[in-house]
Amino acid sequence: MLMIEVYELTKVFDDFLAVDRVSLSIPTGSVLALLGPNGAGKTTTVRMLTCILGPTSGTATVAGYDIIQQPERVRAQVGVLTEQHGLYERMKAVEYLDFFGRVYRLEAAERRRRALSLMERFGLSNALDKRLGEYSKGMKQKLALVRAMLHNPPVLLLDEPTSAMDPHSAKQVRDAIIELQRDERTFLITTHNLTEAQQLANTIAIIRNGRIIALGAFEELARQFVGEPLMELRTATPFNGLVKDVSDLVMVESSGDDWIRYRATDPYTTNPALLRRVAGLGIDVVTLAPVSQTLEDVYLQVVKEDEGEPTNGERSG
Amino acid sequence: MASAAVKAVKTETIQSGAGAQFRWTLSNALIITRREVRDSFRDWRIIAPIVILTFLFPFLAQFVAGQFVSYVTGFGAELIGERTIPFLLMVVGFFPISISLVIALETFVGEKERRSLEPLLSTPLTNTELYIGKTLSAMIPPLLSSFGGMAVYMGSLIFGELAWRPQPMLVIQIVALTTVQALVMVTGAVVVSSQTTSTRAANLLASFIIIPMTLLIQGESAVMFLAPDAESPTGIGALWAIIVGMVVVVTLLLRVGNSIFNREELLGRTIDQLNLKGMARRIWRHVWTVETTGKPARSLMEWYRGGVFASLGRIKMAAWITVGVFVLALAAGFVLGQRPEWRLTLVATGSLSETATNLSQYTNISTQLGGFRFILWQNARVLLAATLLAMFSFGVAALVLTPAVYVVLGYLLSQVLLAGVNPAFMFAGVLTHGVVEIPVIVIATATALYLGAVVTKPPKGMTVGQAWMAALGDTIRIGIGVVLPGLVLAAAIEAYITPRVVLLTLGGG
Numbered sequence: 001m002l003m004i005e006v007y008e009l010t011k012v013f014d015d016f017l018a019v020d021r022v023s024l025s026i027p028t029g030s031v032l033a034l035l036g037p038n039g040a041g042k043t044t045t046v047r048m049l050t051c052i053l054g055p056t057s058g059t060a061t062v063a064g065y066d067i068i069q070q071p072e073r074v075r076a077q078v079g080v081l082t083e084q085h086g087l088y089e090r091m092k093a094v095e096y097l098d099f100f101g102r103v104y105r106l107e108a109a110e111r112r113r114r115a116l117s118l119m120e121r122f123g124l125s126n127a128l129d130k131r132l133g134e135y136s137k138g139m140k141q142k143l144a145l146v147r148a149m150l151h152n153p154p155v156l157l158l159d160e161p162t163s164a165m166d167p168h169s170a171k172q173v174r175d176a177i178i179e180l181q182r183d184e185r186t187f188l189i190t191t192h193n194l195t196e197a198q199q200l201a202n203t204i205a206i207i208r209n210g211r212i213i214a215l216g217a218f219e220e221l222a223r224q225f226v227g228e229p230l231m232e233l234r235t236a237t238p239f240n241g242l243v244k245d246v247s248d249l250v251m252v253e254s255s256g257d258d259w260i261r262y263r264a265t266d267p268y269t270t271n272p273a274l275l276r277r278v279a280g281l282g283i284d285v286v287t288l289a290p291v292s293q294t295l296e297d298v299y300l301q302v303v304k305e306d307e308g309e310p311t312n313g314e315r316s317g
Numbered sequence: 318m319a320s321a322a323v324k325a326v327k328t329e330t331i332q333s334g335a336g337a338q339f340r341w342t343l344s345n346a347l348i349i350t351r352r353e354v355r356d357s358f359r360d361w362r363i364i365a366p367i368v369i370l371t372f373l374f375p376f377l378a379q380f381v382a383g384q385f386v387s388y389v390t391g392f393g394a395e396l397i398g399e400r401t402i403p404f405l406l407m408v409v410g411f412f413p414i415s416i417s418l419v420i421a422l423e424t425f426v427g428e429k430e431r432r433s434l435e436p437l438l439s440t441p442l443t444n445t446e447l448y449i450g451k452t453l454s455a456m457i458p459p460l461l462s463s464f465g466g467m468a469v470y471m472g473s474l475i476f477g478e479l480a481w482r483p484q485p486m487l488v489i490q491i492v493a494l495t496t497v498q499a500l501v502m503v504t505g506a507v508v509v510s511s512q513t514t515s516t517r518a519a520n521l522l523a524s525f526i527i528i529p530m531t532l533l534i535q536g537e538s539a540v541m542f543l544a545p546d547a548e549s550p551t552g553i554g555a556l557w558a559i560i561v562g563m564v565v566v567v568t569l570l571l572r573v574g575n576s577i578f579n580r581e582e583l584l585g586r587t588i589d590q591l592n593l594k595g596m597a598r599r600i601w602r603h604v605w606t607v608e609t610t611g612k613p614a615r616s617l618m619e620w621y622r623g624g625v626f627a628s629l630g631r632i633k634m635a636a637w638i639t640v641g642v643f644v645l646a647l648a649a650g651f652v653l654g655q656r657p658e659w660r661l662t663l664v665a666t667g668s669l670s671e672t673a674t675n676l677s678q679y680t681n682i683s684t685q686l687g688g689f690r691f692i693l694w695q696n697a698r699v700l701l702a703a704t705l706l707a708m709f710s711f712g713v714a715a716l717v718l719t720p721a722v723y724v725v726l727g728y729l730l731s732q733v734l735l736a737g738v739n740p741a742f743m744f745a746g747v748l749t750h751g752v753v754e755i756p757v758i759v760i761a762t763a764t765a766l767y768l769g770a771v772v773t774k775p776p777k778g779m780t781v782g783q784a785w786m787a788a789l790g791d792t793i794r795i796g797i798g799v800v801l802p803g804l805v806l807a808a809a810i811e812a813y814i815t816p817r818v819v820l821l822t823l824g825g826g
Contacts, residue, residue, distance in 0.1 A: 014595065050439045052580040054778070072441045080439035084432035088352075090359045102348045103440045147436065 003028045003155055003186035004049065009058035011044050011210075018044045020210035021058065026203065028154075031177065031187040033201035035194065035299060041210040042190040043083055046157050049188070050080050063154050076104070079148035081158040085140045089133035093124065093143055096132060097150060104151035111150075118146040122172055137164040145173060149180075156180070158189045162196060174200060198295035206302050214302040222293045225301040228263040230291040231271065235259070236284035245281060249274050261291060342446050349442070349450025350457065357420055357458050367462040370413040375470035378405045383479055400542045402474060403487055407541065409470045410495040411534060413462035417499045418523060421455035421506030426519040429510070429583065438580045448507070448578040455503045463495050486552035494537065494556065497563040502526055504570035511577040511781075533559070569711045572773040577781050596786065603790030604797070625798035628764075628791035635763035635770070639716065643759065646720035650727025654735070661732045689812035696804050700758065704765040704792065712769025719762045742822040749818045750811035757803030764795045 004026040011019040019041040026032045034042050047053040049062055051071035060067045063077035088096060094115065101111030119125045122142040127135065135143065141164050148156060161177070162170035177187060177200055191197050197204065198218055206214040214221055230253070235242075238257040246252070250262035250270055264270045271288060278285055357363050382405050386398035428434040437447065471488070474481040505526040506519075513519045537559060544553045605613045607623030614620035653659050699719065706714030726747065733740045768788045775784030 014599070047584065052435070052438050052584055054581055072443060075439060076441040078439070080436065082432070082435040082439065084435070086431065086433035086436045088356060088433055089431075090356055091352075099348070099352050100436075100440070103345075103437075103442060144436070 001028045002026065004032075004060070004062050004188065006045075006049070006060040007058055009045065009048055009060055010056050011041075011048060011053060012056045017210050019048070019055075022207070022210070022212050024205060024212070024215070026186055026188060028186055029181055029184040030202040031181055031189060031200050032203045032205060033197035034188060034190045034205050034207060035192075035197060035295075036190075036207035037303070040207045042207055043159060044210075045207070046080070046159060046188065046190060049074075049157060050078055051075055076151075077153055077155055079151065079153035079156045081145055081148045081156070081161055083159045085144035087132045087135075087140055087143060090131060092129050092131055093119065093135075094128045096143070097147065100147050100150055106151060114150055114152065115146070118149055119143075121176060122146060123169070138166055138169050141165055142169060142173070145176075149176075154184070155186050156188075158187060160191055160193075161189060162191075162193060170196070194295040194299055204295065204298075206299060208303060208306050213306045214298075218295060218298070221298045221302070225305070226293050226297050228265050229267065230261055230293070231264045231267065231288065232259060232261050232291050233274065233278070233288045234286045235278070236286050239281075239283055242278070242281070242283065246274060246277055249277060342443070342449065345442055345446040346450035346453065349437075349447060350453040353424055353451060353454030354457055357454070363416065363420065363458065366416055367413060367458060370409075370416075371462045371465040372469060374412060375409050375466045376473060378409050378470055379473040379477065381405065382474065383477070386479065397542075400547060402479070402481055403483060403491065404538055404541050406467055406470055406483075406488070407491050407494065407534075407537065410463045410467045410491060411498065413466055414459045414495055414499040414502065416462070417455050417459035418502045418506055418526060420459065421452075421503045422510060422516060422519045422523060424451050424455050425507055425510035425578075426513055426516050430515055434583060438583065444579045445575060448575055451578075452503055452507065452574070455506070456499050460496065460499055463499070464492070467492070467495070484548065484550060484552070486550055487547075490552045490556045490560065493560050494563070497560060497567055498530065498533075500567045501563055501570065502530065504567060504574050507574040507578055508570065511574075511582055569713075569773055573711070573781070576773060576775055579780075582780050582782075600786055600790045600793065603787055604793045621798060625794055628794045629760070629799070631791060632760070632763045632767045632795070635712075635767040636759060639759050639763040639766060642716050642720050643723050643755075643762075646723035647727040650724035650729075651731045652727075653724070654728040654731030659728070660735060685812045685816075689808050692811050693804055693808035696754070696758070696808065697801075700761040700765070700800065700804075703762060704768065707765035707769035710769060711773055712766035715762050715765035715769065719758060742819050745818045745822040746815060749815040750807045753803055753810060754807035757800055757807060760795060760803070761800045764792050764800075768792045 002025045004024065006022055006024040008021045008023055009019055010017075010021050022041070022045055024032065034045065036042050044053060048055050049060060049067060051067050051074050054068065062074045065073040065077065067074050088099075091099070097115040097119075098111055101115065106114065116125065116128075119128055122145065124139060124142055124146070127139060132140065132143065141162075145158070145161060148158065158177075162173050165173065174196065177189075181187065181200075187200075189197065189200065202217065204214070204216065204218055204221055205212055214225065216224070231250075235258045243252045243255050243260060246260070250264070252260050252262045254261045267290075275285060275288065382402050385401050386395075389395065389398045389401075428437075442450075471481075471483065475483075506523065509522045509525065510519050513522060537556065540553060540555045540559070541547065544555055546553055602613075605620065605624070607614045607619055608627045609623050614624060703715045703718040706718065730740060730743060733743055768785075768791075771784050771788040772781050775781050776787075779787065
């Protein structure tokens with residue numbers, strides 16, 4: 001079942017095209033990371049999905065409700081972490097959460113139970129009676145996340161969820177997201193933290209100048225934009241002429257005194273054949289392993305291609 | 318699992334029945350109000366003036382009243398003393414409500430500035446619930462202070478040395494005035510807040526509220542001192558008129574506020590800077606665009622068909638309202654002329670030959686050219702003034718300024734008929750050019766009304782700003798395409814043809 005379906009969503013502010021025919025679908029219980037440079041249209045997309053901004057054209061449904069026809073129902077199904085935490089600094093955390101619980105029409109006992117449990121989960125239970133003005137930046141961010149989760153929404157739209165957090169707090173948040181994902185909650189996360197996005201997201205969407213320029217699972221995007229898996233072979237001793245000796249088996253991309261790197265379209269066939277050849281040449285192999293590809297590599301390549309720069313010549317596919 | 322999660326969130330925001338819907342809206346609004354009021358009472362900058370104005374200032378006012386009464390009584394001017402006491406009651410009531418403006422600006426634009434509005438906008442609350450909640454929260458603390466201050470002041474005067482016995486209706490009037498003034502300031506502040514992103518800019522723009530309110534208070538003070546019916550048990554008539562006028566203003570401001578207080582407007586605007594060039598470009602494009610194609614018109618005919626007629630279609634309702642007001646104005650003038658105290662002493666049986674002789678001098682070309690210029694300029698500036706004033710009065714000024722001439726016409730017609738004179742010359746003098754001029758004036762007035770009123774209910778899918786710019790584009794289109802050519806033609810007929818037709822009906826020429 002698709003929890004978020006976006007079709008050709010467009011937003012124009014006066015003469016500025018902020019979001020240009022964005023289409024996405026996010027299945028129940030999955031995480032989509034929306035990446036892109038500042039001003040790419042991430043926040044505007046999230047605001048349209050929260051029915052804060054109306055689309056100029058296109059449609060979307062969230063949890064089965066239409067963002068144009070049923071805005072109140074959509075907002076009831078969504079927990080939002082906004083770009084700025086926007087807390088009321090004169091209130092205590094307990095009052096703040098009680099206020100939002102009332103807004104979401106939670107019963108008094110439920111409000112208190114949910115607030116206490118979430119505050120505990122994020123390590124804030126000791127700060128319940130503290131005024132929010134006294135909270136640190138990271139605590140404020142965590143409280144804003146608690147607010148977004150307070151009404152137990154099936155969909156969470158999180159704008160930079162771990163920004164301003166220390167590593168421990170950021171891990172707490174990531175763990176919470178993974179846990180909630182297991183509980184069939186659906187996430188749309190916008191972030192500049194590519195490691196985090198790679199770790200959490202089932203689907204990556206890269207948006208630039210309002211357009212989605214890449215969309216898919218990380219592995220698909222890596223294959224499409226960075227190429228086939230890159231393998232590295234390291235030998236015990238320096239060698240001469242190995243590149244030439246294996247050129248009929250693999251296309252070597254780079255090499256050193258005791259290593260070569262090559263693209264393996266079919267590692268199950270190529271790697272054993274290569275190992276046999278190297279052994280036959282009397283060279284001892286220390287390791288043969290894939291060079292890890294990161295989302296950063298993918299992202300930079302996608303953006304580079306979209307900028308119209310020459311495509312990566314090393315890309316095979 | 319997912320559907321269970323979806324069900325976990327309450328979504329029954331739609332209540333059946335108008336009563337239930339209203340209760341639901343109000344109860345949601347009060348959630349906001351409670352939080353905001355509590356927050357206001359935590360701010361010493363708000364609490365301190367409220368306490369001072371509620372508990373200290375009334376005693377000062379009472380002391381001043383006592384001293385002033387004794388002083389003026391010494392000179393035999395008891396009346397001034399008597400009128401000062403209710404005047405000070407109004408002042409005691411007004412000072413605290415001036416805080417409502419500060420709270421409203423803080424509540425709306427302050428939240429925008431601190432970015433705490435977006436989480437609230439992401440909740441299921443409707444725009445109306447948010448608007449009502451915030452409006453009430455800006456009004457309740459200052460109004461409580463105001464009513465408290467007035468109670469303290471009256472108590473000290475009633476039970477004090479002066480043993481003041483106020484007219485109950487006057488007290489009711491002052492309380493009503495205070496309440497509507499608070500509403501005007503708060504609803505005005507919402508409009509101001511929506512146009513800014515910083516408290517500083519909002520405070521600067523707030524002078525658009527403060528200055529008219531100050532003038533109003535001065536007017537009310539003058540009324541309270543000078544009104545001949547100041548002691549009337551039904552209250553001061555002029556104050557009732559002010560209250561009714563303020564209620565109309567509040568109603569219009571509430572409508573504008575409710576239109577403006579929407580998520581799109583609140584978050585869509587990111588800068589306070591005016592992009593005049595961009596605005597001019599957009600308006601200009603709207604003026605020359607053919608609506609069906611969205612492209613600039615290639616010929617005059619295409620522009621009229623696809624642009625001007627589309628604009629005329631949008632002002633249809635305003636045109637019917639204008640026609641209705643013009644007819645009423647004509648009828649009012651006629652009825653007024655029937656009242657004995659308004660009748661003119663016309664020579665009932667006298668000949669109009671002298672008039673004909675005077676008129677004949679206006680039938681030579683040189684005076685006619687001057688007449689043409691004068692008529693064109695006169696009509697154009699009245700319509701221009703009506704349009705400009707309509708922008709700042711939700712269109713009301715257009716319906717006040719232009720119909721005035723129809724009141725005069727109705728009045729003159731009644732006088733002519735009462736004098737037993739054949740009104741044919743009058744019809745000739747009005748209708749010859751009126752055939753063109755009256756429809757043009759109706760269209761121009763309706764366009765001004767539409768331009769002013771569009772902010773109270775923007776067309777669906779448009780923000781207030783977009784709607785107003787589009788309406789301004791329509792106004793320019795109609796102005797260039799219909800009103801200006803119409804006025805030129807009407808002035809030409811009035812200068813060159815109308816005098817001759819009138820002469821004919823008078824037997825001259």
